[in-house]
Amino acid sequence: MGTTVERSAPRTVVAHGNALDDWLAERRRLGQDGRDEVWDGVYHVVPHAHSSHGRLAYRLGIALAGRAAERGLSPMGEFNLGTGDRDYRVPDMGWTSTPLEEATLYVPSVEVVVEFESPGDETWAKVPFYFERAAGEVWVITPQTRSVQVLTGPDSAAAASGLLGVSTDEIAAALGWR
Incomplete structure (x- = not known):
């Protein structure tokens, strides 16, 4: 069953020179770089999300904890998805069946990736x-429209998660939207 996949256009800002290096160093010093990402060697400055994203992720994790545990999946908050410091992204949350040591900095893959979409992100x-990176599903949750999309491939969506056994309506209900 196919569903239309909606997309927003990314924005790119390019800067060069010592001023950029100084600014990035200051972000690092202040701890403002925790969500920044590197895409094929290109540094992406990612601002922290609206505080509602954290509350929604927390609600979702609690609501699906039992289903996830039954399927051998453990939740993860924000994490570095990728294989090294030259190419990784920071999803809002995910579920994995792979036991991860606490010292794991880069997670190579997970079963479910969750992104809370913000305007223009x-x-x-x-x-x-x-x-x-072999994610089984990517959930795109858009708080502004209270919509949930479960992607099963880059251009395909489903009405439910096969990995967690939950429909998009049930996900929305877990977030307090229905």
């Missing part, structure tokens, strides 16, 4: 990367 540009 790069959520849709990250979707192909997640599937290239």
Whole structure:
């Protein structure tokens, strides 16, 4: 069963020179770089999400904890998805069956990736990367429209998650939207 996949255009800002290096160093010093990403060696400055994203992720994790545990999946908050410091993204949350040591900095793949979309962010540009890293599903949740999309491939969506056994309506209900 196919569903239309909606996309927003990413924005790119390019800067060069010592001023950029100084600014990035200051972000690092202040701890403002926690969500920044590197895409094929290109640094992407990612602002922290609206505080509602954290509350929604928390609600979702609690609501699906039992289903996930039954399927051998453990939840993860924000994490570095990729194989090294030259190419990784930071999803809002995910579920994995792989036991991860606490010291794991880069997670190579997970079963489910969750992105809470913000206006003008790069959520849709990250979707192909997640599937290239063998994610089974990518959930794009858009708080502004209270919509939930379960992607099963870069250009295909489903009405339910096969991995967690939950429909998009049930996901929306877990977020308090229905």
